Amino acid sequence: MASVASRRTLIGGMTVIGLVVLWFGLTTFTGLVTGARFPSPAEFWLSLKQINGRGYAGSTLASHAFHSLKLVLMGFTVAVLTGVPLGLWMGWNRRVEAFINPVFLIIRPIPPLAWIPLAILWLGLGDAAKILVIWFSAFVPSVINAFTGVRNIDKPILEAARMLGTPRLRMVREVILPASLPMIFTGLRLSLQASWTTLVAAELVGALVGVGFVLNMAQQDIYPGMILVGMVTVGILGWVTTLLLARVERRALAWNVAARD
Amino acid sequence: MTSPPLGFRETVLLGLAGLVSFIGLWSFLSVSGIVPAQFLPGPLDVASRFVHLLTAPFAGATLPAHLASSFQRYAYGVLLAAAIGVPLGLLMGFFRLLDDIVTPIFDGLRFIAPIAWVPFAALWFGTGVGGPIMIIFAGAFPPCLINAYRGARFVEPRLIEAARMLGTPSSRMILEVLLPAAVPSIIAGLRVSAGLGWQSLVGAELIVAAAGVGFMMVQAQGSVQTPTVMAGMIAIGLVGMLIDVLLRQGEGWLRRRRGLDS
């Protein structure tokens, strides 16, 4: 008897094989789907070879990917370093919350992607505009979740810390921050996702390098093989960064039961 | 200890102070010329442009007309996502085999930002109505599927056992047991979908479209008409907020009707 997990793996593996066969079948063998709509495996492979060798849209895949990754990490980091402290502060101090909340409520409904034209007007097509937009989009989940994290701290935990005579700075570092950490990480996951969406959109709107730019050029050249290469790259980058974040989270939350399963 | 809740008066006063500071800073930056007014028009300029755009066409249509064409695509995209995602999720929650087949595909696609579908969407469905709808669909689909799936998958097992014992056939099981039990989860998913769909719509219109608010904003950006860009942002924010409020109301109404909260 196969266990549930291995059954899943088996069927999952068969699904993947089935998809590949279907891909070959529809494109290469029967030609039901023409290369103008979706690339055949051979076309995909050629596109991949081209961008890795001669390059496409100005450089190789690795340097496009690296550039995008760099921007996402920079925007994400700036957003987290500003958003989490603001969220913690708003959670801790009701005056700060009351002061900032209305402004936040006004700005929040504007989807991050809607900032792209303004960012381009202000900063052009270069890196700065992209970092700015990523910052806007990743900022909100960081703030909200850090705020919620503080507000949901068990009251007795805070009282215990006060009873033990914990001074202010230590209170923040050893009680409030760790207590909100599970929620903060929830926010970081959302922030990271938002960062990628925003970056790809911003690069599609206008850029000189990056995976979104590859997609943009491939779209203009009507080059399905390269479009697929770009999409796969976006997926892999998103997957790898998410895995990295999950690793950091597991380390940071080793004490947390909920995070373990 | 977090400080005790503030009184009503203090909350309102501090909130007003926050708003005044925000608008004050914005006006100051623009009026003082620290940021050229061309790039950062003051709040009044933006407001008057907003009003102006209500009747005067820009990039081929007035703001309400742009909004209408945006909203039409949006509605199609979200409805399509719900029409496919919810039934598929329910079926996956019931038929293990379907779950095992779809889940790896879904997991593989999950990390591709919806907006990355733009080139294929344009290639397959054009840049008019079809392409943007597909992108909205890509954004709105995952929460529909996931929530319907979770709702059906984590139905109280005793309910299913009871229904089995009564000899309920699969089709009736899905329609009369899983679906009603999953409704709260599905509704929550639809709300998330609606938000993500709106976000994707904006992205789609910025990149491919020949009408709609996003298109208007890109055109305005091209001719450095910052007030129009910002008026577009406000319009998008307002409509997004309206959608969210309406769905929240609907969700609340539904939950009350089913006695889920008082």
Next chain:
Amino acid sequence: MGSISFRNVDKVFGHGTGGVKALDDINLDIADKEFVAIVGPSGCGKTTCLRMVAGFEAASAGSVLVNGRPVTAPGPDRAVVFQQFALFPWKTVRENIELGLRNKNLPVGERNDLVASALKLMNLETHVDAFPHQLSGGMQQRVAIARAYVLDPEVLLMDEPFGALDAQTRVVMQEELVRLARHNPRTVLFITHAVEEAVYLADRVAIMTRRPGRIKEVLDIKAVRERENWDSHARIEDVMDLESFVHLRTHIWKSLREEKGFKDV
């Protein structure tokens, strides 16, 4: 020194017409190193009394004094053991116990000695580096008690500390607390709604009325305990079988029964 006094204490939650009077004219004096238990129907204001001594709540009228001085804020001189333990989940057993000592800026050597003796006292030596979620409920409560005891507080405040434990663990903890209290006496204010626990542990038991809580009666247990030599019995069940114990317990029971709405013992 660690005396506690409630002087004509009222407590009202909320304002105006929406206000709820939780405590009404509480008067109680607890001497230094005395162990006083408060019993009463749930919602009668026991926790509120304790929280006022801890400095988490202020009295609406009257005053709460510790060593003759009004309480203004929480502090390590009045250690609290919470019903739900309130351990820091991200700190190990050692770190939980150590925090209060670090806050007192004790030198490392002295700190380590104190932590070591607290660990030994509560039989926690084998779990020093465990996180709270890895411990059973009884173990977690040991950590909470060690965390309070290590501060060497003048006053120990315990709010239904064994309420969340299963029956067997509860008995073990009660015996340990008696051992601790006799060996290393402290002023203790102990809240419970378990009558037997109160009689077994306390020097005096204060019985409260239902809301708004008033002190209805204070019983001197210590006199009986010493007269009947309870402490010569090592096991709690032997003490609970004694006629003098049963008599006191029944008396409190009857007194509580008279309070309408008393249902959860």
